[in-house]
Amino acid sequence: MNTRAIHLPHDDHDCGWYAALPPPAATKRLSGKQQADYAVIGAGFAGLAAARRLAEQKPDARIVLVDAQRVGYGASGRNSGFVIDLPHKMALEHPDPAHKQRLLGLNRAAIAQLQRLVTQHQIDCQWSHAGKFQGAVGPRGLAYLEHFERLMTELGEPFRSVDRDELAKVIGTRHYSRAVFTPGCYLMQPAALVRGLADSLPNNVELLEQSPIQGLQRDSKGQWVLQGADGQIRTPSLLLGTSIFTQEFGYLRSRLLPVMTFASWTRPLTQAEMDSIGIQLDWGLTPADHAGTTVRMTQDRRLIIRNTYKHVPRYGKSVSDSTRQEIREGHRTALLARYPQLANVPFTHTWGGVYAISRNFTNFFGELETGVYATACDNGVGAAWGTISGTLLAEMAVGSDSKHLQDIKSVTGMPSRNPPEPFLGLGVRTRIRMAAWNSRSEL
Template identity: 80%
Template sequence: MNSIVNLPHDDHSCGWYAALPEPRPARRLTGEQKADYVVIGAGFAGLAAARRLAEHMPQARILLVDAQRVGYGASGRNSGFVIDLPHKFALEHPEPQHKQRLLGLNRAAIDQLQTLIGRHAIDCQWSHAGKYQGAVGERGLAYLDHFEKLLADLGEPYRQVERQELAGVLGTDYYSRAIFTPGCYLMQPAALVRGLGASLPQNVEVLEESPIQRLEKDAGGNWILHGKEGLIRTPKVLLGTSIFTQEFGYLRNRLLPVMTFASWTRPLTDAEMASVGVQADWGLTPADHAGTTVRMTQDRRLIIRNTYKHVPRYGRSINDSIRQKVREDHCAAFHARYPQLAHVPFTHTWGGVYAISRNFTNFFGKLDEGVFATACDNGVGAAWGTISGTLLADKVVGADSQRLDDIQSVTGMPSRNPPEPFLGLGVRSRIRWAAWNSRSEL
């Protein structure tokens, strides 16, 4: 028997979600249900898994269950990048084939999302905008030089963008230089996730606001999923639960819950856009991974994202005073870049929890008899969640492919964490040390 200890507890101030119309009333888990497959977690991974299962098994009853509303959790809280390149740490992998497999998987995810957005007319600010990776000072420039070498070794296209040209896009000369890579897409994450949930095949039933609190097996070998007001019996469970996978008793002491934060402004006026010479619809990530991400949305909102926290109790680890300090830090980063826009307020500040592992390894595959999972996206969840959820469904039904071979070859077991209190002390110290070292890039 596996019992959940902590449930999602996200803040109520996610700008992406607040910008959407009110959703339809939630359908919740009540009574006793039976299903051929149950997918827990309606983020990118769970949505992709449920869709693929339905395509393979059109006569099956598939339940997709989430503790919150679709689009409200981590998948709807990121900065809206769908990145094709392997993560910075994965780019340093010694085997070229490993990196090429990751690249192929990410691009397959982008193709999949683009097809679904077009087929179902999902309004989510989808844009093939590419991505800038920017450096402020010497530390950032050293990282940028390293990034350029990794791209050259990978054989991927890129372009150096110097300060003046970059300022013509960003509306600020804060950055010394950037590297532009063309394969990234931008989007409104909560809108995309909600749109994916609304366009699932007919044999997928979505149950929202229905936290699963306990898993156990019955005498016949089926799984019983216990909710607050009902239960589900099923032979197969797919977990698209990221960091919360450990709450079901799996991958415990192998995942690290980290929260990162973002703030955004109201939409800028024509006069404000012109006053700084900023263009709409671009995204910049920091060359120094502990630096600041900046985005301009299609509807002219500027986003600042930085600050990381170790959150062993997820959202309950964060209080109002911490959020206020985060907003102040975001204001400082915003004003440093756009002093002419100091009068423009932030309307929302929010956090999102994701899972990392000490060896930067993603888990994919079987956890128990009848239980499968993709977990630990290491901070690049949109593309990875989409392709890993899709291929997890393939694995469950026995649909072999080269892509399935690829994902199984680049995933493994996240390494064990040291016990508390040493884990918490170590993670907090490392985050503080990274922030101190990267202060010139914030």
């Protein structure tokens, strides 16, 4: 293969999670000619987990982890801070109970792994076993909530119905008719967690940031050559933790859909403001209707509103400043619908994060060609899935085997092929608009 990455990450500069961190240490960039036993592209949840597991299994190997941006600046540092044990809503509808149990086991293995690392390395990331609410506003949301309860019953997983009054004592609003509480979710500050995972990598991992790989080819000796602006890496084994950007290296083209979702958060609330609405700290609520609004209250008193989806074929460059402002105004409407008493509390940041989905809701995991391995297409549940899939991808690359590795092979496959443009973009945009319209009562 001889290819050149055309579209590089182009994230906005307004991610609240990242802005809340202290300034990062000086970056080390790719320069000169380097040789590695293993190279990993992408320092998000998947790439960090892959590099760590490679280092554990091959302590004498040289592993290079390279990212186009600073750690925590990309998609892994831009989610809403949920690490969810349950399979995604679509996966919960899979007809095979064993399939769902494998997904549940993989997600819980990821949570246990992250818990261990947070504790071992004392990563300050607001890590919390808080569980999660799934909330419904009106009849549409309530119908989705009842469907979710049936799926949970079939799965044999614990859940608890929470009425309006009980919910309001936690989240400080009577906007929701009812919710379902599930206990297995963890909450965290994603940019802080990702940076902490990078800072605690084993000594035989070298992290290179702000070093976009712009070309990839195999040389005459069968080595992969990763070409950057000021240097190159040669390696016999390449692992891609690049999510949607996997297609920029020539793989899974026409099989991944780039979608961006957006969030805004407030400044930290004062104690008086907290008391005025009767709100508690450290909880998360996702919508029963998947196109509705996610709400988070952080440990440092910030309210987060997340909704709005965009098809972004050019990633961040697909979203203009005027579009971001329009999205921010929509977030403001959603905030005030829930908390009209906070009319004088401003948003300080509004940001987007891009991820990959597939039309057949299938994750890719495995060897793309000799010496190239990838996990791609998290379908919007990246923290747990990225962690476990990156870990197991490293095990595959070194020839290990485990029950979890067999499980992930059995629940993944090939994302279906997309129709050509302009039909693809037209179809995706139409579907997103229809979902937003149908779910407007839940926003």
